[in-house]
Amino acid sequence: MPHQQDGTAHGLLLVEDTPSLQMLYATVLRKAGYKPMLAASGAEALTKFAEHRPRVVLLDLMLPDADGLMVMREILELQPETRIIVITANGSVNNAIEATREGAHDFLVKPLGDIRMIGAVASAFAELREDVSLTIDEASRSDALDRAFMGRSVAMQEVHSRIAAVAASTAPVFILGESGTGKEMCARAVHLKSARAAQRFVTLNCSATDPERLEIELFGQSPPKSGRGQAQSQVRAGAVAQADGGTLFVQNIQDMSPDLQAAFLRFLQRSSFTPVGDTRQIKVDVRLICTASRDPTEDMRAGRLREDLYYRLFVIPITMPPLRARGTDIHLLAQHYLAQIAAEENKQFCRFSPDVLDLFLNLPWQGNVRELINVLRHAVILHEGEIVTREMLPPGLSDARKLATNAGHSPTNAVFEGLTMAQIEERVITAAIARHDGSVPRAARELDIAPSTIYRKREQWDKS
Numbered sequence: 001m002p003h004q005q006d007g008t009a010h011g012l013l014l015v016e017d018t019p020s021l022q023m024l025y026a027t028v029l030r031k032a033g034y035k036p037m038l039a040a041s042g043a044e045a046l047t048k049f050a051e052h053r054p055r056v057v058l059l060d061l062m063l064p065d066a067d068g069l070m071v072m073r074e075i076l077e078l079q080p081e082t083r084i085i086v087i088t089a090n091g092s093v094n095n096a097i098e099a100t101r102e103g104a105h106d107f108l109v110k111p112l113g114d115i116r117m118i119g120a121v122a123s124a125f126a127e128l129r130e131d132v133s134l135t136i137d138e139a140s141r142s143d144a145l146d147r148a149f150m151g152r153s154v155a156m157q158e159v160h161s162r163i164a165a166v167a168a169s170t171a172p173v174f175i176l177g178e179s180g181t182g183k184e185m186c187a188r189a190v191h192l193k194s195a196r197a198a199q200r201f202v203t204l205n206c207s208a209t210d211p212e213r214l215e216i217e218l219f220g221q222s223p224p225k226s227g228r229g230q231a232q233s234q235v236r237a238g239a240v241a242q243a244d245g246g247t248l249f250v251q252n253i254q255d256m257s258p259d260l261q262a263a264f265l266r267f268l269q270r271s272s273f274t275p276v277g278d279t280r281q282i283k284v285d286v287r288l289i290c291t292a293s294r295d296p297t298e299d300m301r302a303g304r305l306r307e308d309l310y311y312r313l314f315v316i317p318i319t320m321p322p323l324r325a326r327g328t329d330i331h332l333l334a335q336h337y338l339a340q341i342a343a344e345e346n347k348q349f350c351r352f353s354p355d356v357l358d359l360f361l362n363l364p365w366q367g368n369v370r371e372l373i374n375v376l377r378h379a380v381i382l383h384e385g386e387i388v389t390r391e392m393l394p395p396g397l398s399d400a401r402k403l404a405t406n407a408g409h410s411p412t413n414a415v416f417e418g419l420t421m422a423q424i425e426e427r428v429i430t431a432a433i434a435r436h437d438g439s440v441p442r443a444a445r446e447l448d449i450a451p452s453t454i455y456r457k458r459e460q461w462d463k464s
Helices: 002-009 019-031 042-052 068-078 090-101 114-133 138-148 154-166 183-192 214-219 228-234 258-270 296-301 307-313 329-345 354-362 368-382 398-405 411-416 421-435 440-447 451-463
Strands: 012-015 037-039 056-060 083-088 106-109 173-176 201-205 247-251 287-291 316-319
Touching: 012 019, 012 042, 019 114, 037 042, 042 056, 042 068, 056 068, 056 114, 068 083, 068 090, 083 090, 083 114, 090 106, 090 451, 106 114, 106 451, 114 329, 114 368, 154 183, 154 316, 173 183, 183 201, 183 247, 183 287, 214 258, 258 307, 296 307, 329 354, 329 368, 421 440, 421 451, 440 451
Parallel strands: 012 037, 012 056, 056 083, 083 106, 173 287, 173 316, 201 247, 247 287
Antiparallel strands: none
C-alpha cells in the first residue's frame, strides 16, 4: 500500500507517554498503513530520532521528563525538514499555536479524531514527497511540477509564457493573485526553469512567522562565543544563507516591520547581510521571488511597504488567474489531484460523474485550487468507490453555484442561501483561512474570534 512505503522509507515516530493513548493512536496509524516507531518520553524520542531520523513526528507536548517544545526544537535542529505534528490537550491550545510559530507542521487537540489525525499525517508525507520530487534531478523536478501546474486556458498560457521569459533573468519577480491560485507553484516553476534549478528553493512566509523571530529566520543568528567549537556548532543559518546560489521565495513581505524592511532593502542593494548577533558581512548570490496576500501597490500607498523597497521588488510581475477564469483547466487539475489524493488514502477513486464535472465549471471557487483540493480530499476520505458523485461533495457546495447563475442576489446571499447556520459558519471560517494562505491566527483576527475556537471547530468538522 502507498502508506506502507511512506512509513517505511521516511519513517514515522509517535511520541505519547500515556500507554492507552499510545496504543490507540498506533492502532489507528497501523490500520491506515503506517508503521510508527513509538516513544514514551522526551529522552526516548530524541534517542530514536537520532538513530532512525524519521521524516514525520507525532509529538505530545506534555511529556513526563521534558518540555515538548524543547524536544521539537532539538529535532528541528538535527533535521530542519522534519514535519512535526504536535498533540495538545484541549486547554493547552496556546502551546500548540506557539509550536506552529516555531516550525511545527500542524497540531491536533485531544481527544483526537481518527480522520483528522490520519489527514494530518498524510498531508505531512505528501509535502515530503513533493519536496523529494523537486530535488531528484532537473528533468523529474520539471515533470512533477508541470503535472500540478497544468493548464490549456489562455490565462494559463500567458503565465507559462511569462515564466519562460523571466526564468533566465536574475531580476526580482513579484507574483500576484488571489489566495490559493498557486503562487508558490508559480515561483517554483520560475526556479526550476532557471539556471539555478539544481540549487535550493527556500521559502519564508512573513505572516506565518513570529514577528520577534522574523529577522533571525531571514538572516540567521550567531550566538555569543563562549567557546569556539560550541559557537560554531550553534550557528543558525537563516533563509538568505540557505538560498545562496538558489532562489528565495518571500511571502507577505509587507508584514515585515519597518526596521526589517530597511535591513532587507540593504541586503538587496549589497547582496550581503549580517546575521543577528554578528558584525560580519556575508556575501550571497540569491534570486528573489515575492508574493503577497494583498495588492502591494495599496500596501505601499498605505505605508505598510516601503516605497523604495516596493520599486526594488516590483520589477517583473506575474499574475496567477483565479480558478473560475481557467475554464476546463479545472477538469485537468481535478483529475490530477484526485489521483494523487486517492493514492495517499489508498482509495480506488479515478474519475468524476458528468454532473460533478459540470458543477465544477460553474462554481465560484473562492478558495481557488486550495479549495478544490480540500473538496476532493473530503470526498475521498469519507467515501468509497471509483467515481466521485455529487452526493460525495461537501454539504452546501452545490449552493455556491448560484454565484455564477443568480445575478439578482449578492454573492454573500447566494453562497449562504439554503444552508444551515453550522454550514455557513464552516464556509466562512474556511474561506477566511484560505484568504490568509492557511494561517489560522490571521483568519481568527479577521473574524474577531480566538484561534483556539477555529481549531476546536475544525476538530468537530473532521469528526462529523
